[in-house]
Amino acid sequence: MQRKALNKKDALWLGFVVLLALLPLAPVVAANSFHMHVAILILLFASMAQAWNIIGGYCGQVSFGHSVFFGIGAYGAGMAVVTYGGTPWPGILIGVMLAAAIAVVISYPCFKLSGHYFAIATFAIVEIFHRTFLVWDWVGGALGLDYPLVKEGLKNLMWYDTKTGYYYCALILFLLIFGVVRWLEGHRFGYYMRAVREGQETAESLGVNSTAVKLAAMALSAALTALCGAFFVQYNLRVDTPMVMSLDMSMKFVLITVLGGSGTLVGPLLGAAVLIPLQEYSRALWGGLGGGVDLIIFGLLIILIVVKQPAGMIGIIRDIGKRVLKQKSAAKGDSADGTP
Amino acid sequence: METFVQVLLDGMLNGMVYALVAAGLCIIWGVMDVINFAHGEYLMVAMYVSYWLGFLLNVDPLLSVIAAGIFIFILGAMTYQLIIRYTIGKPGLVALLATFGLAIFLKNACMNRFSPNFLILTDTWLSDKTLHMGNLIFPVPQLVAGLLSLVVVGMIYALINTTRFGWAIQATAMDRDAAELMGINTDRIYLVVFGIGGACVGIAGGIMPSYLAVHPEVGSMFGLIAFVCVAMGGFGSIPGAFIAGILVGSVEALAGFYIAPVFKYIAVFGLYLTVVFLRPKGIFGW
Numbered sequence: 001m002q003r004k005a006l007n008k009k010d011a012l013w014l015g016f017v018v019l020l021a022l023l024p025l026a027p028v029v030a031a032n033s034f035h036m037h038v039a040i041l042i043l044l045f046a047s048m049a050q051a052w053n054i055i056g057g058y059c060g061q062v063s064f065g066h067s068v069f070f071g072i073g074a075y076g077a078g079m080a081v082v083t084y085g086g087t088p089w090p091g092i093l094i095g096v097m098l099a100a101a102i103a104v105v106i107s108y109p110c111f112k113l114s115g116h117y118f119a120i121a122t123f124a125i126v127e128i129f130h131r132t133f134l135v136w137d138w139v140g141g142a143l144g145l146d147y148p149l150v151k152e153g154l155k156n157l158m159w160y161d162t163k164t165g166y167y168y169c170a171l172i173l174f175l176l177i178f179g180v181v182r183w184l185e186g187h188r189f190g191y192y193m194r195a196v197r198e199g200q201e202t203a204e205s206l207g208v209n210s211t212a213v214k215l216a217a218m219a220l221s222a223a224l225t226a227l228c229g230a231f232f233v234q235y236n237l238r239v240d241t242p243m244v245m246s247l248d249m250s251m252k253f254v255l256i257t258v259l260g261g262s263g264t265l266v267g268p269l270l271g272a273a274v275l276i277p278l279q280e281y282s283r284a285l286w287g288g289l290g291g292g293v294d295l296i297i298f299g300l301l302i303i304l305i306v307v308k309q310p311a312g313m314i315g316i317i318r319d320i321g322k323r324v325l326k327q328k329s330a331a332k333g334d335s336a337d338g339t340p
Numbered sequence: 341m342e343t344f345v346q347v348l349l350d351g352m353l354n355g356m357v358y359a360l361v362a363a364g365l366c367i368i369w370g371v372m373d374v375i376n377f378a379h380g381e382y383l384m385v386a387m388y389v390s391y392w393l394g395f396l397l398n399v400d401p402l403l404s405v406i407a408a409g410i411f412i413f414i415l416g417a418m419t420y421q422l423i424i425r426y427t428i429g430k431p432g433l434v435a436l437l438a439t440f441g442l443a444i445f446l447k448n449a450c451m452n453r454f455s456p457n458f459l460i461l462t463d464t465w466l467s468d469k470t471l472h473m474g475n476l477i478f479p480v481p482q483l484v485a486g487l488l489s490l491v492v493v494g495m496i497y498a499l500i501n502t503t504r505f506g507w508a509i510q511a512t513a514m515d516r517d518a519a520e521l522m523g524i525n526t527d528r529i530y531l532v533v534f535g536i537g538g539a540c541v542g543i544a545g546g547i548m549p550s551y552l553a554v555h556p557e558v559g560s561m562f563g564l565i566a567f568v569c570v571a572m573g574g575f576g577s578i579p580g581a582f583i584a585g586i587l588v589g590s591v592e593a594l595a596g597f598y599i600a601p602v603f604k605y606i607a608v609f610g611l612y613l614t615v616v617f618l619r620p621k622g623i624f625g626w
Binding site for chain 2: 062109112113114115116117119120121123124125127128131132134135247251254255258292293295296298299300301302303306307308310
């Protein structure tokens with residue numbers, strides 16, 4: 001019974017992914033590069049939020065420091081191309097490993113802090129990195145790094161004519177990170193993480209080494225975040241500190257995951273699928289009116305969603321599902337099981 | 341040596357203003373366990389209130405302080421009534437993200453109405469005056485702002501520790517249900533505490549236009565520094581926030597002067613990390 005339900009869910013996912021993969025073939029989307037841009041950003045931000053979800057959602061450690069790892073990944077790719085004039089690939093590899101290493105080093109003392117003290121410590125770390133990178137000439141300083149025009153293709157991870165190449169890269173990134181989290185959900189380590197989230201002392205009393213679990217989750221999350229950062233900079237063809245390593249960027253990780261539903265597999269995708277089009281289309285519609293209107297609406301919507309449904313969109317969907325179930329079962333005459 | 345004392349005193353004067361901003365955040369955090377992410381934006385709004393009063397009606401910032409304090413008290417109470425009230429009892433992240441949304445809203449509403457340009461008041465009562473004491477020079481606007489902050493923080497501390505209303509606040513902070521059983525209207529306490537927290541930052545923001553330019557981004561850094569001060573001082577401890585504020589102001593000034601201006605915030609946040617790694621609940625926390 002359990003096995004069958006799992007298969008049905010996975011088949012649903014498979015169908016969804018095929019749909020995503022075929023999206024660029026639809027002339028409505030591919031002919032309009034703005035729609036394509038939005039689709040790429042949705043996939044990218046869903047991946048970023050999912051990477052954050054590992055430590056923030058499943059492991060329960062709310063980090064506002066993920067833009068540090070995002071930035072390290074971005075600078076890794078950027079410097080490999082701009083400073084050293086090569087392909088981005090070795091830079092991506094170094095960035096990912098460096099992000100994981102730095103995550104372990106800075107998280108180890110931070111995990112001793114609890115609640116708001118932890119959150120504010122991660123704010124402080126972002127600010128320290130932000131300001132250091134801003135004056136560090138080796139990484140481009142305040143000017144940032146501008147990409148030179150090199151031959152397009154997978155070798156340089158760069159396309160100019162169409163965004164299709166970027167789209168498929170974003171899709172692969174999305175599948176990779178969602179796959180990792182899907183695998184973690186059923187794996188022993190995933191249960192450890194959730195145990196630490198629900199009660200650290202209880203988990204430790206049952207023999208879970210909570211510090212090791214948190215550090216491993218943070219390293220994995222940071223490495224995947226750095227991968228997203230590298231893709232982001234390849235897409236943007238420019239990297240500077242305020243763009244990739246600021247508190248605003250950090251907040252995006254948290255916001256998308258929490259609005260979608262943190263600690264769930266679909267949550268980050270839901271959050272990105274709602275917030276990113278909202279941000280991009282409202283900017284396109286009202287961005288020219290003298291500034292701010294798009295963000296005013298964005299701010300109000302965040303308040304509304306967070307206050308109305310703290311569990312995120314997944315909570316809204318569950319509420320609707322429950323109501324439908326209740327109606328069905330009322331018709332049948334037996335009580336519905338509340339758990340989804 | 342003289343330079344050192346001068347820089348240190350300048351930093352401490354700034355630190356007193358930080359302490360006032362932090363004290364406002366501190367009582368909100370201490371009583372409701374809510375991080376008000378829009379705190380820096382309250383400061384920015386207060387500065388605009390004071391600026392426009394000065395620009396349109398020629399009211400000096402020294403008097404606008406009262407208007408700004410009242411305005412942000414109302415803004416804070418409205419924030420509680422419309423947003424925070426619905427987040428009490430839900431995970432801590434909810435209130436933080438809701439106030440983050442409010443911060444985006446306030447920042448961009450001000451940007452939309454008042455343009456992103458830097459606005460500065462000239463010819464106020466205090467501007468460009470200095471006070472010489474021996475070889476030390478004090479800029480009068482900063483001196484007045486610092487002393488005013490000192491007085492207001494003292495008043496808040498006295499309010500919480502000596503009045504009946506203050507005891508009610510403390511009781512609510514300790515145990516909401518028990519306080520309710522004792523006949524305290526905790527909903528009203530929360531409302532007023534959010535208002536008082538706002539009034540603190542409103543007073544700080546009200547006096548600032550006499551020496552600082554107003555623009556929509558001005559509050560962000562103050563907000564962050566207030567978080568750091570409160571956490572460094574310890575959960576809900578006003579003396580802790582006060583000492584942390586002065587410490588942060590001094591370190592900021594000394595690092596900016598002796599190392600490089602870009603390092604002042606690196607030093608401040610480094611100081612916070614050092615303190616909490618040594619004492620995970622802050623200086624006065626337990």
